[in-house]
Amino acid sequence: MASVTLIGAPIEEGSGRRGCSMGPTALRIAGIDSVLQSLGFTVHDSGDLKPEPAAEFAAEATLKHLPVVAAYTRALDAATFAAAEAGSVPIILGGDHALSMGSVSGMARHAEKVGRPLFVLWLDAHADFNTPATTPSGNMHGMPVAFFCGQPGFPAILPEDRPKVAPARVYQIGIRSVDEAERREIATHGVKVFDMRALDENGAAATVREVLAAVEAENGLLHVSFDLDFLDPDIGPGVGTTVPGGATFREAHLIMEMLCDSGCVASLDIVELNPFLDDRGRSARVLVELAASLFGRRILDRPTRSA
Ligand code: MG
Ligand code: MG
Numbered sequence: 001m002a003s004v005t006l007i008g009a010p011i012e013e014g015s016g017r018r019g020c021s022m023g024p025t026a027l028r029i030a031g032i033d034s035v036l037q038s039l040g041f042t043v044h045d046s047g048d049l050k051p052e053p054a055a056e057f058a059a060e061a062t063l064k065h066l067p068v069v070a071a072y073t074r075a076l077d078a079a080t081f082a083a084a085e086a087g088s089v090p091i092i093l094g095g096d097h098a099l100s101m102g103s104v105s106g107m108a109r110h111a112e113k114v115g116r117p118l119f120v121l122w123l124d125a126h127a128d129f130n131t132p133a134t135t136p137s138g139n140m141h142g143m144p145v146a147f148f149c150g151q152p153g154f155p156a157i158l159p160e161d162r163p164k165v166a167p168a169r170v171y172q173i174g175i176r177s178v179d180e181a182e183r184r185e186i187a188t189h190g191v192k193v194f195d196m197r198a199l200d201e202n203g204a205a206a207t208v209r210e211v212l213a214a215v216e217a218e219n220g221l222l223h224v225s226f227d228l229d230f231l232d233p234d235i236g237p238g239v240g241t242t243v244p245g246g247a248t249f250r251e252a253h254l255i256m257e258m259l260c261d262s263g264c265v266a267s268l269d270i271v272e273l274n275p276f277l278d279d280r281g282r283s284a285r286v287l288v289e290l291a292a293s294l295f296g297r298r299i300l301d302r303p304t305r306s307a
Contacts, residue, residue, distance in 0.1 A: 002040070002041050002042070002089070003041060003042040003043070003044060003087065003088040003089070004036055004041045004042075004043055004044070004088060004089045004090075004091050004295070005043075005044045005045075005046055005083035005086075005088040005089070005090050005091065006028075006032065006033060006043065006044065006045040006046065006091050006093055007046050007049065007076070007079050007080065007083065007090055007091065007092050007093065007103075008024035008025075008028075008045075008046075008047060008048030008049065008093045008095075009024065009048070009049055009072060009076055009092050009093065009094050009095035009099040009102075009103075010022070010023065010024050010025075010048050010049075010050075010095055011068065011069070011072045011094070011095040011096055011098060011099050012095070012096055012274075013064070013065035013068040013069060013096075013098070013140075014064075014065065014068075014069050014096040014097065014098025014099070014139060014140040014141035015096035015097075015098070015139060015141045015240060015241075015272070015274075016064065016137060016139040016141075016240075017240050017274075018276070019240065019274035019275065019276035019277060020094060020095055020096045020240075020271075020272060020273065020274050021095070022274070022275040022276065023093060023094050023095050023270075023271075023272075023273040023274065023275065024048055024093040024094070024095065025275075026273060026275040026278070026281065026284040027093045027270060027273065027284055027287060027288060028045075028093070029281070029284070030281060030284040030285045030287070030288040031288055032091075032093065032288050032291060033045055035288055035291070035292045035297070036091075036291075036292070036295055039292065039295050039296050039297055040296075041295065044083075044088060046079065046083075049072065049075045049076065049079065051071035051072055051074065051075040052071060053067035053068050053070075053071050054066075054067045054070040054071045054074070054157075055067060057070050057155060057157075060155065062132055062135070062138055063132055063135075063138055063140055063155070064137075064138040064139055064140065065140070066140070066155065069098045069101070069140045069157075070155070070157045072095075072098065072099055072101075072102055073098075073099075073101040073102040073105065073147075073157050073158065074102065074157065074158065075102065076092065076099055076101075076102025076103045076105075076106060077102045077103075077105040077106040077109070077158060077162075078106065079102075079106070080092065080102065080103045080105075080106030080107055080110075080267065081106035081107070081109050081110050082106075084106065084107060084110040084266065084267060085110060085113070089265070089266065089267060089268070090103065090106070090107075090267045090268075091267070091268045091269075091270070091291070092267075092268070092269045092270065092271075093270055094269060094270055094271035094272060094273065095271055096141040096271060096272055097124070097128055097141040097142075097144055097225070097227055097269075097271045097272055098140040098141045098143070098144055099144075099269065099271060100128075100144040100145075100148070100225050100269050100271065101140075101143075101144045101147045101148060101157070103223070103225075103267065103269050104118075104120060104144070104148040104165060104223055104225070105147075105148055105158055105162060107221070107223045107266065107267050108148065108162070108163040108164065108165055109162060109163055110221075110266075111163070111220075111221045111266075112163040114221075116218075116219055116220055116221050117166070117169060117218050117219075117220045117221070118163075118165055118169065118220065118221050118222075118223060119169045119170075119171065119211075119214065119215045119218075119220045119221065119222045119223070119264075120145075120148075120165055120169065120170045120171070120222075120223045120224075120225060121171050121172075121173070121211060121222060121223070121224045121225065121259070122145060122170060122171065122172040122173070122225050122227075123172075123173050123174055123224070123225065123226045123227060123230040123247075123252075123255070124172065124174055124175065124225070124227035124229065124230050125174060125175065125176050125177050125227065125229040125230060125241065125243040125246060126142065126175065126177050126178070126227070126229070126241065126243075127145065127172055127175055127178050127182050127183075127186055127191070127193065128141070128142050128143060128144050128145045128146075128227075129143075129145045129146045129149075129151075129182045129185055129186050129191065130142045130143045130146060130179060130181070130182055131143060131146045131151045131152070131153045131154070131185070132153040132154060133153045134179065134181035134182060134185065136179055141272070142179075145170060145172075145191070146185070148164060148165050149164055149165050149166070149167045149170065149189065149191075150164030150165075151185070151189075167186075167189035167190050167191045168189075168190040168191070168192065169214075169220070170191045170192065171192045171194070171211045171214070172191060172192065172193045172194065173194045173199065173207060173208075173211075173230070173247075173255070174194075174195075174196060174199065174230040174246060174247050175193050175194070175195045175196070176195060176196045176243050176245055176246070177241075177243045192211075192214075194207050196245055196246070196247075199247065199251065204247075204251040204254050204255050205254060205258065208254075208255050208258045208259065209258070212258065212259075212262045212264060215262070215264045216262070216264065220264065221264070221266040221267075222259070222262075222264040222265050222266060223265075223266060223267045223268075223269075224259060224265055224267070224268045224269070224294070225268075225269040225271065226268065226269060226270050226271065226287070226290070227239075227271050227272045228270075228271070228272045228273050228283055228287065229241050229242060229243055229246065229272060230246060230247055230252070231246045231247050231248075231249070231252055231283075231286065232244070232245065232246035232247060232248060233246065235248070235249050235282075235283075235286055236282075236283045236286055236287075237277065237278060237279050237282065237283060238273055238274050238275060238276075238277045238278025238279065238282070238283030238284065239272050239273065239274055239277065239283065240272070240274050240277060241272065249286065252290055253289075253290065253293055256290050256291075256293035256294040257293050257298075259294055260293065260294050260295065260296050265294065268291065268294065270287050270291060273287060
């Protein structure tokens with residue numbers, strides 16, 4: 001039977017505000033484990049990571065809370081890699097988006113080991129491609145894509161010889177808030193960006209088909225990183241970085257179903273849920289519903305009418 005491994009990553013230090021540390025608990029209360037079990041998966045819940053801050057980075061001033069972010073990066077790199085190597089699908093319960101520095105690095109290592117290229121689908125209002133040189137805030141949840149793509153300027157958190165993700169294999173959907181320097185960097189490095197206008201003009205189905213065609217053409221593994229602010233704040237209010245004009249529930253749901261049908265998805269991050277800002281658990285429940293769709297739940301039966 002297929003198995004998934006839940007890895008709680010209660011990091012909030014990458015985000016510049018408190019609250020995301022409660023995310024893993026909220027996702028469990030909303031039933032992430034039972035819904036996956038009901039879909040036929042064996043669910044291993046490895047609990048929450050709580051790594052000791054990496055003291056060697058204590059003097060770093062530009063990158064906020066680097067000792068904590070570095071510790072989570074190392075712990076998640078190891079945990080995600082181990083789960084994938086054991087034949088399970090790692091699902092990282094965030095926590096802020098800095099956690100993807102570790103989860104994607106772990107998956108890049110696994111992909112290299114099995115001889116397949118790693119693709120990343122970044123569902124987010126933000127490109128998260130800042131570097132230590134371009135960051136306006138110093139908050140590391142705005143930097144994970146630049147980190148796992150091997151951009152220069154980051155401290156040596158992981159060994160230098162670790163595999164990186166090719167920027168041209170990073171697909172971003174839902175983008176609607178990008179810093180100026182980030183915009184230049186993304187274009188220079190060939191990150192594939194489908195902003196909200198592209199989603200409006202072409203539709204979610206055509207957009208996802210394009211991404212999946214690229215993954216399938218190279219027999220790739222796909223890591224999905226789902227930032228709650230990808231959704232419109234009307235349906236996902238529990239996030240510290242709301243940007244109006246996000247994806248609707250129907251768009252997100254269709255994307256999840258198409259990803260499920262493809263069979264390409266190897267791992268998932270669910271990030272930036274801040275239960276302190278949520279409306280009675282609404283965002284947590286929406287995220288669990290979407291995860292269920294990604295792992296095979298069909299909400300709409302399509303019965304054939306008998307003649
Ligand atoms: Mg993000
Ligand atoms: Mg975001």
